[in-house]
Amino acid sequence: MFDLLTDVLVKNGLLTAFAVVGATIWVSYWLSRILTNGRLHGSAIAIMIGLALAYAGGVSTGGHKGLADIKLLSGIGFMGGAMLRDFAIVSTAFGVSFGEIRKAGLSGVVSLFTGVLLSFVVGAAVALAFGYSDAVSMTTIGAGAVTYIVGPVTGAALGANSDVMALSIAAGLVKSVLVMIGTPFMAPYIGLDNPRSAMVFGGLMGTTSGVAGGLAATDPKLVPYGAMTATFYTGLGCLMGPSVLFIATRALMGG
Amino acid sequence: MVVYGVALLSACMLAGLVAGDLLGILIGVKANVGGVGIAMLLLILFSDHLKRTLRMNALAEQGILFWSAMYIPIVVAMAAQQDVVAAVKGGPAALLAGVLAVVLSFALVPVIARIGQPADARRDASQSDGAGALSLKSGE
DSSP states (O other): OHHHHHHHHHHTHHHHHHHHHHHHHHHHHHHHHHHHTTSSOHHHHHHHHHHHHHHHHHHHHOOSSGGGGSGGGHHHHHHTSHHHHHHHHHHTTTTOOHHHHHHTHHHHHHHHHHHHHHHHHHHHHHHHHTTOOSHHHHHHHHHHHHOTTHHHHHHHHHTOOHHHHHHHHHHHHHHHHHHHHHHHHHGGGTTOOSHHHHHHHHHHHOOHHHHHHHHHHHOGGGHHHHHHHHHHHHHHHHHHIIIIIHHHHHHHHOO | OHHHHHHHHHHHHHHHHHHHHHHHHHTTOSSOOSHHHHHHHHHHHHHHHHHHTTOOOHHHHHHHHHHHHTHHHHHHHHHTTSOHHHHHHTHHHHHHHHHHHHHHHHHHHHHHHTTTSOGGGHHHHHHHHHHHHHHHOOOO
């Protein structure tokens, strides 16, 4: 009987994922109402539960895909994978005002360059403080602080060591997780309540998963604006990391 | 037909991804440059045009709005498959780099949001921005 049940759940992985995620969200909204009187948004709690489950899944299976490594829940991997995630992100653009995007265009572009540069400098400085003083390692870890995709892309282009690569990916993951959790708490203090600041926010943070999760938990209406700029961030980072940022770091550090 | 909306959404996303890949090759980067962003712009332009020429009905809109409403559940599924263990295991260097990058970026949001906007019009503008978005998007 148990085998039959798991067999059905595994074979229909995506449907299992829908049911599990639906139940998680139901519990989250209930917790939001009971514990925080609705002040902490249900979706914020759902994302935190998701991350906690990902940690539990990672510990129990030793894999890298959180809950999706558990065979019974592999459908989570498909449901939250890049294809459906980007599909849902694009769909949020429906009904967005083009005028808003044009009005915030300049600050959006400024935020992209500032965001990549700022995260890179911070990451490289931390790397230096921890004794990684060669230009390749500093650039790779700095690029990891940009996003966890820019890190390994840059590291691979520069031929960085695998421990440095791992560190660089970890820095990017910390950033993405922190943006997901922290955004709803920080939003009132940084004026994150309108399309313009959401676009700037997306450009500064850049981590698509972080911005997508963080804005969803803050105000779903802001998601398309933040996601729009954030999707240019990783590309810009991959462009700048192994080129100008590496050259600048090498010039500064010598070697 | 509901499927028209889903098809429009899919076509926009595929076109955006192709454009993003081409842009990546053009500037010599091993990544998709802004594919999703381009797809969003395409969807905004096409759906606006189709609605104005009355070739898009409420049913077709449902095909897009459904996915828009599935966005949060999908993000929860995405969160559930992050490599949180690796993020925690990265040690103090990774933690510090990630935390500092986020904190400083947060601090810059209000500063950069001011660019290209006259100082005295800021409050009014952001208020009307909010109202505009509210009336435009009712999903979730």
